[in-house]
Amino acid sequence: MNHLLETAKLQRAFQTGTYEPQPGVKFEIKERGHERFITSTATADKAVSHLTCDEYLTPLLAKYLQYDNSASQKGKGVAFHRHRFKVHLRQYYEREGSNEGYILFSDFSGYYANILHDVALAQLEKYLAKEIADPAELEQVMGVLRTTFKTYELDVSRFSDEEIQRMYREKVSSTLNLGVPASALTGQKMLRKGVDIGNQISQNTGVFVPVPIDNYIKIVCGIKEAARYSDDFYMIARTKEELHEAMAGVRREAEQLGLIINEKKTHICKLGGQYRHLQMLYSLHQDGEITCKINPKAITRERRKLKAYKRLVDDGRMEYREVENNFKSWICANYKFMSRQQIRNMSRLFKDLFGKDITWKKKKGHGRLRWLMGQSSKT
Numbered sequence: 001m002n003h004l005l006e007t008a009k010l011q012r013a014f015q016t017g018t019y020e021p022q023p024g025v026k027f028e029i030k031e032r033g034h035e036r037f038i039t040s041t042a043t044a045d046k047a048v049s050h051l052t053c054d055e056y057l058t059p060l061l062a063k064y065l066q067y068d069n070s071a072s073q074k075g076k077g078v079a080f081h082r083h084r085f086k087v088h089l090r091q092y093y094e095r096e097g098s099n100e101g102y103i104l105f106s107d108f109s110g111y112y113a114n115i116l117h118d119v120a121l122a123q124l125e126k127y128l129a130k131e132i133a134d135p136a137e138l139e140q141v142m143g144v145l146r147t148t149f150k151t152y153e154l155d156v157s158r159f160s161d162e163e164i165q166r167m168y169r170e171k172v173s174s175t176l177n178l179g180v181p182a183s184a185l186t187g188q189k190m191l192r193k194g195v196d197i198g199n200q201i202s203q204n205t206g207v208f209v210p211v212p213i214d215n216y217i218k219i220v221c222g223i224k225e226a227a228r229y230s231d232d233f234y235m236i237a238r239t240k241e242e243l244h245e246a247m248a249g250v251r252r253e254a255e256q257l258g259l260i261i262n263e264k265k266t267h268i269c270k271l272g273g274q275y276r277h278l279q280m281l282y283s284l285h286q287d288g289e290i291t292c293k294i295n296p297k298a299i300t301r302e303r304r305k306l307k308a309y310k311r312l313v314d315d316g317r318m319e320y321r322e323v324e325n326n327f328k329s330w331i332c333a334n335y336k337f338m339s340r341q342q343i344r345n346m347s348r349l350f351k352d353l354f355g356k357d358i359t360w361k362k363k364k365g366h367g368r369l370r371w372l373m374g375q376s377s378k379t
Contacts, residue, residue, distance in 0.1 A: 006044055014140070021045040023151045024196065028178065036113075037174045039196035045148075049200045052144050057124070057204040060131040065207065066214045068227035072203040078278060078333075081229045085277060086292065088225035089284045092236050092271070099272045099284040104235045104243040108254070109262035111231035112206055113174040116258035117149045117192040120205050127208075148201050153190040167191055171260050193258075206230060213253045221246040234277065243268055280337060294337040302330055303349060310353045320354065 013019035024041040041049065062073075068088075070081035092101060108114075125142055132138040154176055156164050174194055177185060195202035210228065217226045217235055223246060225236035237243045247266070254261050269275040271284045279298045283291045306327065312318035327350060335343055351357055 007047070010044055010048065019048070019144070019147065021048065021148050021151050024199075026196075028175065035173075035175050035178070036197065037178075039198040041196075041199055046200075048144060049148065052141065052148075053200045053204050056128065056132070056141050057201070057208075061124075061127055061204070061208055064127055064211060066211075066218060066228070069207060069211075069214060070227065071230040072207050078229070081227065082278060082280060082292075084227055085234075085282070086290050088227065088236055089271070089282070089290050090288070092225050093284060093288045096238065099286055099288070101236060101238050101271045102240050102243055102268050103271055103275060104237075104247060104266070104268045105275070105277065106233060106247070106250070106266040107262050108210070108231040109260040110171045110173065111259070112197055112202060113194040114172055114258070114260055115193070115195050115205060115209055116168070117152070119258050120195070120209050121145060121149060123209060123211075124205070145201065148199070149192075149195070152195050152202075153192055154194060155185040155187055155189070156191045157186040157188040158184045159189070164189060164191060168193060168258070209257060210254075210259065212257065213250055213259075216249055216253050217246060221249065229278065232278070236271070240268055292337055293339075294334050294342070298334070299338075299342060299346070302327075302346070306349060306353055313354075323354065324356075 010019065022042045022045055024039045024045070026037045026039050028035060029038055058073075065073075068084055070076045070078075070084065093099060121142070124145060125138075128141060129138060132141065154172070156167065156176075158180070159167070168191075172191070172193060174197075195205050207230070210231075210233075213233075214226075214228055217223050217233075221235075221242075223235050223237060223242075227234060235243055235246055237246070251261055272286065274281055274283045276282075276295055279295050281291075281293050281295055285291065306323075309318060309323040309326070313320055313323060331343075331346065338346075
């Protein structure tokens with residue numbers, strides 16, 4: 001009802017140079033044992049963020065992204081990345097004629113919470129300047145980005161200058177101020193590091209910041225079978241030495257960008273062995289066959305979720321329809337990688353918990369499941 005009025009207010013704020021985004025509402029979540037903050041941006045600021053990304057960041061910066069950069073982009077995503085992973089395995093086998101080779105997996109530690117604002121803004125401005133001819137228009141776009149990044153800053157007033165300088169070099173958690181009394185957050189010292197998860201500008205930033213690393217791997221090292229999904233990336237090569245040499249260069253590039261390599265998750269596997277990537281287990285066999293199946297831990301985690309959902313439904317804290325939709329989403333995304341027995345077991349667990357039969361069949365021309373909830377298999 002207030003759409004036109006709020007839009008007029010935003011327009012006036014931009015015309016007078018008084019636009020200031022709000023910090024938004026932050027709430028804590030726990031995911032696989034890790035605590036992190038998600039930010040719910042104010043509706044007016046969401047409109048500005050969407051406009052900035054849809055009209056400028058996404059279309060203008062797309063040409064500078066590698067094709068195998070898969071996260072948070074239209075027409076791409078997890079399914080696209082998994083497809084490209086299998087394509088790279090197949091391309092390697094066709095070129096080398098065998099499965100003798102190695103694959104390196106790595107990621108950035110505390111990625112979104114440790115993006116340096118000065119580095120990210122400088123990189124965005126560098127490439128946007130190539131695409132936006134009008135200096136006034138460029139300055140207005142950068143003005144939105146600078147004010148938005150200002151809402152990402154963390155209050156570190158209670159720390160010494162030496163400790164703050166160390167924070168710029170070391171890993172920092174987004175929950176740094178969780179449980180800290182308001183009296184200690186005076187706003188005198190702010191840490192210009194980290195972007196909020198939940199903001200569209202943050203997503204574009206996360207996709208774009210490691211572009212120099214992508215280019216180094218593909219162009220300088222000449223490794224074609226490589227890709228990145230957000231902060232996770234991999235490289236395939238004939239020998240371990242090639243991967244160690246490439247990784248040494250990646251570390252140098254990451255240091256210049258202020259990114260922290262997660263050394264605990266950096267490892268090299270034989271292509272003929274079994275390795276995990278994005279919750280799937282892969283293997284390249286001697287005859288060129290590629291096997292892909294779901295990680296058993298992912299099934300265990302979903303079983304635990306269903307049991308937790310049951311308790312929430314019984315307590316009246318969750319609607320059954322929400323549980324049903326969550327499970328449908330999960331099974332539709334993973335059933336292709338599951339055995340029949342795994343599908344049966346998950347269906348049986350759902351029936352035991354919620355008293356609903358689940359039957360499905362493939363729709364002609366599509367590889368999707370059509371769900372019939374609470375109906376007999378004859379229907």
